[in-house]
Amino acid sequence: MINQQSCSSINSQLVERFGSFTREEFMDRAKSFHGCISPGVLVGGIMVDSAMELLPQGTLFDVICETRSCLPDAVQILxxxxxxxxxxxxxxxxxxAVSLYDKHQGDGFRVFLDPAKLDHWDEIKTWFLKLKLKHDQDNVRLKEQILTAGKEICTIQPIHVKSGFRTNRxxxxxxxxSICGEAYPAKDGLICLGCQQELPFRIRN
Amino acid sequence: MINQQSCSSINSQLVERFGSFTREEFMDRAKSFHGCISPGVLVGGIMVDSAMELLPQGTLFDVICETRSCLPDAVQILxxxxxxxxxxxxxxxxxxAVSLYDKHQGDGFRVFLDPAKLDHWDEIKTWFLKLKLKHDQDNVRLKEQILTAGKEICTIQPIHVKSGFRTNRxxxxxxxxSICGEAYPAKDGLICLGCQQELPFRIRN
Structure with missing residues (x-):
């Protein structure tokens, strides 16, 4: 758990809310959905919340995530x-990086964890840029730093998502x-994409 | 909602459970997580459940999904x-198609919705192979057929997932x-993958 006292030396407040959730509620969700309160899902929650705050109330939005790691789960929780x-x-x-944008108009906000803003947050920098082995990370201090830094370590950019990407689904x-007998989108070719390449699995006898 | 009576004519039972959830519990989860009880998430739930049943009790497993549509949410719910x-x-x-496999040994089961097994299920066939417009589908009948057919419309294959795929993460x-100033895996090249291609969004002024 986060020790609030140890953060007081940097004279800042811990992130209190993630969207409609309190910090504790968000952490409970992270634990049950993601499996643990990873640094990635924690900073991801702050990033998603930062973008949501900027969208006009009631906007129907879609999301682009530029990584598969942790961040998509913060999106799916919030x-x-x-x-x-x-x-x-x-x-x-x-x-x-994560972008939230109006699904009809395309305007929205992209938020990324900015390496240029990590100089005062040694444990976050060390984790994010993988400057030491995972085993040597101080995870309690890392999560304290993330919850203290909040959106200070992020850069937010207003973006416009092109219409072709929004509609072409x-x-x-x-x-x-004709090879596997399974259904597939005809636009993929004469046979399905699965039969066009080497698969990472084989059928057992 | 599903009308149990209208299914009695085909003398079969509705799917009662999805993993540890009752049918109603699974449907509630589908509604809150996926946004609706889509035919895809319903049949997906049956597929995931079928593979889970076959894995030895207590197996730590990973999952491969061969589509982005609906099925991944059945995995994430169950x-x-x-x-x-x-x-x-x-x-x-x-x-x-979805595969569940032992994350250490690689053995598991792949389940796919089999077009060759849909001849007695006209509404499922019509939906799955997109034989008529979505607007003309009978959604109540479609869901009844899915819950009546259960795993009968699936084919299950024992598989082995190759070790390279399991471990190389x-x-x-x-x-x-050096272009965007963001962190990225060095193995992607001299600049990040985002800066190597045309993006589906642009920064607004």
Whole structure:
């Protein structure tokens, strides 16, 4: 748990809320959904909350996540956007960035964890840039720093998401693959994408 | 809601349980997490449950989903595996298939919705192969058919997931991109993947 006293020396307040959740409620959700209160889901929660705050009240929004790590779960805990309902999309550029934008108009906000803002937060910098082994991290201090820094370590950019990306989602006509016998989007080719490449699994006898 | 009476004519029982949830509990979860009880998340729940049943009790498992549509949310509702904790991975082949496998040994089961088993389920076939417009679907009948058919419309294959896929997950060394100033995995190249391509959004002034 976070020790509030040990943060008082830097004369700052801990993040109190994540969207409609209190800090404790968000942590409970992180634990049950994500499996643990990881630094990534914690800083992700702050990032998602920062973008939500900037959207006009009642905006129907979609989300782009630029990493597969942790951040998508903060989105799925705090917003109605999930990977399966398609309102959350992951473009895996390996950047710790999330964008929330009006699904009709395309205007929104991109928030990223900014390496240039980490000089006063040694434990966050060390974790984010992997400057020491995970085993040598001080996890309690890391989470304290994240909850104390809050959005101070993020950079927020107003963005516009192009209309083609917002609207072009149909799978189109469905074919049955002549090799595996499964259904797939005809636009993928004469056979399905699964049969076009080497798979990471094999059928056991 | 599902009308149990109208299914009695085909002399079969509705699916009662999804993992540790009753049917009603699963539907409530689908509504709150996925946003609605879509046919995809319903059949997805049956598929995930079928694979879980076959894994030895207590197996620590990971998941591969071969589509982004609906199915990943059934996984996230019924298992501890999420997109952000990395225990669920999506290989978007556009096939309605899910694999659950022992994360250490690699053995598990792949379940797919089988077009060859849909001849007695006209509404499921019509929806799955997109044989008529969404607007013309009979959604109540579709969900009744899904809950009556249960795993009868699925094919299950024992699989082995290759060790390289199971273990090779590290981002490796982290760089700061000289163009955008953001952190990214050094193995992606001299600049980050985001700066290597055209993005679906632009920064607003």
């Amino acid at each position: 917003t109605p956007c999930t990977i399966g309902n398609g309102w959350l999309r992951i473009l895996d550029f390996g950047r710790y 149909s799978k189109g006509i469905i074919n049955v693959c | 298992t501890p595996c999420t997109i952000g904790n990395g225990w669920l991975r999506i290989l978007d082949f556009g096939r309605y 590290s981002k490796g060394i982290i760089n700061v991109c």
